[in-house]
Amino acid sequence: MDFSLSDTQQMLRDTAARLTRERYGFEARAKILTSADGFSRELWATFAELGLLGVELAEEHGGIGGTFQDLAIVLEAFGRGMVVEPYIPTVVLGAGLLRAAGSEAQKSELLPRLAEGKLFLAFAHGEPKSRYSLTHVTTTAKSGADGYTLDGAKAVVLGGDCADVLIVSARTAGKPDSQDGLSLFLVERGAPGLKIRGYPTVDGTRAAEVTLAGVRVPRSALLGPEGGAFPLIQQAIDRGIAALCSEAVGNMQALNEVTLDYLKTRTQFGVPIGSFQVLQHHMVDMYIAHEQAKSMAILAAGRADSSEAPARTKAISAAKVQIGRSGRFIGQWAIQLHGGIGTTMEYSAGHYFKRLTTIDRTFGDADFHLTRFATSNAA
Incomplete structure (x- = not known):
């Protein structure tokens, strides 16, 4: 290749x-x-x-x-x-x-x-009790003569506080955990009944809690087929995971460089601490973890737009597992090698680790995706 x-x-x-x-x-x-x-x-x-x-x-x-x-x-x-x-x-x-x-x-x-x-756009799909499930949607969209009426709540909507238009998932049919009956709607900011409460997340990015109380949208607001949006939702989240994997690779590389630079300049017993063999070994392990993550991110990027959902989700989950493991390993050792300065707000290392930790939890952590990978493999 x-x-x-x-x-x-x-x-x-x-x-x-x-x-x-x-x-x-x-x-x-x-x-x-x-x-x-x-x-x-x-x-x-x-x-x-x-x-x-x-x-x-x-x-x-x-x-x-x-x-x-x-x-x-x-x-x-x-x-x-x-x-x-x-x-x-x-x-x-x-x-x-x-x-x-x-x-x-x-x-x-x-x-x-x-x-x-x-x-600015935002995808409002996750709900307070859905955790990582893509099918647990209780927000409803009732069809009327001139459009739809949306009721429900969405949680941790990434970029939701600045969005001019929200893409909202809602049920037009089916039970809360069914793949059938899911639809997508374009909801403009300022629509009557729409409330958006924005807040900063631990890594510095922003999200929002979204409440829809009798929000009315025209039929032209329907995005895609009515009741058949699950494949679209699944691929959108897979693309989001692949994007996070690529971002995490850049984050890990920068954190490795910051840590290596610190080992070259911080002195103890009159010599740079980077001259100590045991610390060199840790840096080598961090480099290997980054390379492993990079390989899997390349795989995820190559499969992100595949129309073959089972193979795509399996590859995406495999990448997310490695990204989570590599990010945690590199982040923890970066803090250990920096010592106390690595946890201060005035230094970048801790901020990189916060972002890596947040990436691991977004759209399913390593444990969740390991289970999804194993399940798809068994199938």
């Missing part, structure tokens, strides 16, 4: 790497986190200018017609910089669902605005 980058991929990598290096240092990121939005709208506009928001979008919608592998390269660079802008909620989950299920009218209306940086 050829792992060399195409000219477009090389351009994307260089662009994203230069942007995070020059505009997204640790101190700059800290200032962004204290802003009212919790992210930089100025940088988001820069993402749009550089074409980073339309990597997968068709040219007629303002994109460059790329693939998920192209998107993964950008996400790895963003992982190195711990970018907090809602890139995965809007570009991966939101745009991905619109591309997969939207009508031509919906795509033409929303995707160009997204590519221009003028539209």
Whole structure:
């Protein structure tokens, strides 16, 4: 298999790497986190200018017609910089669902605005009691003469507090844990009966709790087939996991570099502590863990858009397990090798570890995906 980058991929990598290096240092990121939005709208506009928001979008919608592998390269660079802008909620989950299920009218209306940086999306699917289940949906959508009425609650909606449009999953039929009867709806911010409560998460990104009380939407708000949205939801989450895997790889690499630099400069007994053989061995183990994670992230990126759901979910789960294990191993040893400074808010190591920990828990932790992998293997 050829792992060399195409000219477009090389351009994307260089662009994203230069942007995070020059505009997204640790101190700059800290200032962004204290802003009212919790992210930089100025940088988001820069993402749009550089074409980073339309990597997968068709040219007629303002994109460059790329693939998920192209998107993964950008996400790895963003992982190195711990970018907090809602890139995965809007570009991966939101745009991905619109591309997969939207009508031509919906795509033409929303995707160009997204590519221009003028539209934020969020996928409101998880609920307070659903944990990692994709089928446990109790939010309902009742059909009427002029549209649908939505009632329910969504939890930990990534990027939900800044979203201009929410893609909401709801039941038009079926029982709470059934794959049948799930539908998707476009709900605009400010709709009567819609309440969004945003908050920062432990890693610096933002999420929201969403309540829908008699929210009415027209029939044109239906995204995809009524009652047949489960395959779309499943693939959207698989794509989200693959995106997190790519981001985590960049995060791990940056954390390894920070730790190695610390071992080279911190002295004890008159010599750099990096000269101690036992610490060198730990760094080698951390490097191996990163390489293992990188290999699995490449696998996940290659399978993210596969239409063969069983093979795709199996590969995605395998990658998520390795990402969780590698992230925990690298994060824990990075803190150990740094000592007390590694846990301070003024130093980057602890922030990288927080992000890796959050990635492990998002869309299913390593234990959950190990079980899913084993179950699919048995089947």
